[in-house]
Amino acid sequence: MTRAAMLIAVLGVFIAMTVIVAVRSLGDASPAQRGPGEQALPVSAYVVGEHTFADIVEALGTARANETVTVTARVSDTLSRVAFDSGQSVEAGDILVELTDTEEAADLNEARATLREARRELDRVEDLIERGIAPRQRLDEASAAVERASARVSSIEAQLADRIIRAPFSGVVGLREVSVGSLVRPGDPIVTLDDTSIIKLDFSVPERFLSTLDPGMSIAAATSAYPDAVFSGEIAQISSRIDPVTRTVTVRAEIDNTDRRLRPGQLMTVEVRRDERASPAIPGAAITRYLDDSFVFVIEGEEGSARVRQQPVQLGRQNGDLIEVTDGLMAGDRIVGEGVHRVRSGMPVRIAETRGAISSGGSSRAQPLAAATSNP
Missing domain, CATH: 2.40.50.100 (RNA polymerase II/Efflux pump adaptor protein, barrel-sandwich hybrid domain)
Incomplete structure (x- = not known):
């Protein structure tokens, strides 16, 4: 009897604890489980906006002048x-x-005087021939003398031009x-002359990216001299050869430099932007994942009767906390931006705050497609 009494007592305690846990669970049930009188959960809403994304290849490059020459004397x-x-x-x-052109200037004066005398002689010979006094041969000799004197003048003038x-x-x-x-x-250097109105930026990328590069593609470059500036340009040429040692191909981009801020020889980081597109973007905190699938909670209905619906999405590139959505959302959709672990599909919600923007055209830089860093 004593043993049976103990078993009964233990069973009674177990039942009492079970009842207490059940009551507390009912009291703490989420609003989605409370039936018609459930209370709306306050959430932070995010309005989906469009941002510009692109696949990016990164590299290091060296700035060069559009035209450059070392001026020397002849x-x-x-x-x-x-x-x-x-x-x-x-x-x-x-x-x-x-x-200094003192000697050449004197020679030029002499040559010009000789030319003037030869022309006067030619005029006299022509006059004599018209009067029938001089033979025709004299005219040929006088014309040749004028041509020789003129050629000497031109030769000395060219020598003087070489001195300027x-x-x-x-x-x-x-x-x-x-x-x-x-x-x-x-050959002695006098001064260098650079045309820097356009900067040619040469950089190397691994050969595996050759198929993704084409002339006309936009690039963005930066330099430590101007840490807050981004210099835009486009690919002008791609080398016809691949370096057999490094297995890289040299790409040349051109950057407008009318403000003369960039100078030849500067080291610059380059980002080649390809497949630029405007896509919906959402913060990473708004996404839930299950196995290989990604979901967001879309807010439907007006304030006071809003509920959330679980929506599968396809994700693309990422830039910081902004992630590209390739399928499942449109610009202007409202989603739960934070605290997604507290909501369930069909749950009523109350919007406590709203972030994001409906208007499109925002700019966002996607994560690099690959890092193609090489020595300049």
Whole structure:
């Protein structure tokens, strides 16, 4: 009897505990389980907006001038004039330096005098021939003398032109390497000249990305000199060869540089943007996952009678907390933005706050398609 009494007592305690747990569970039941009188759960709503996404290939590149040349002399002599300052902008045809031309100037005066005398002699011979006094042969000899004198004048003028060094194109000169009186020889550097109105950005990417690159694709570049600036451009050319050692292909992009902020030789990070598209985007906190499927809770109905519905979605690229939605949502849809673990499909909700924007056209940079970093 004692043993039976103990079993009865234990069973009674177990039943009492079960009743207590059941009562508490009913008291703590979620609003979706309370029937017609259920209470709406406050949630934070997010209005889906469209953002621009793109697949991105990243690389390192080196900035180069659109045109660049090291100005040198064609003859040996001393400088008589330097017509530029370091860093000055010049136009095509502007004089940069002049070499001493005293001897050539004297030779030119002599040659011009000889030419004038030859022409006077030709005029006299023509007059004599018209009067029938001189033979025709004299006219040929006088004409040849004029041609020889004219050719000598042209030759000396060309020599003088070689002593005036002009800018071959418009651009910015570098640091001056010479002074008046300096002796220069052919090949000696006088100054560098760069056309930086357009910057050519050369960078290398692995050959596996060759099929994804085409001339005309947009790029975005940045440099540590201007950490808050983004320089936009587009691919101009792709090399016809792949480096057999590094297995990379060189790509050249062009960036407008009318403000002259970029300079040749700068190291820049490059992002090649491909397949740019405007897609709905949502925060990562709004997504729930089960196995390989992703879901969001769409808010339906007006304030006071709103309920949530579980909606499967297909996701694309990600940028920080914004994730591209390729299927399942449209711009303007309202979803539960935070606290999705507290709601169930069909549950009534009360919107406590609303974030996001309905209007499209926002910009968002997608996660890189791949990092293709290489040495410049």
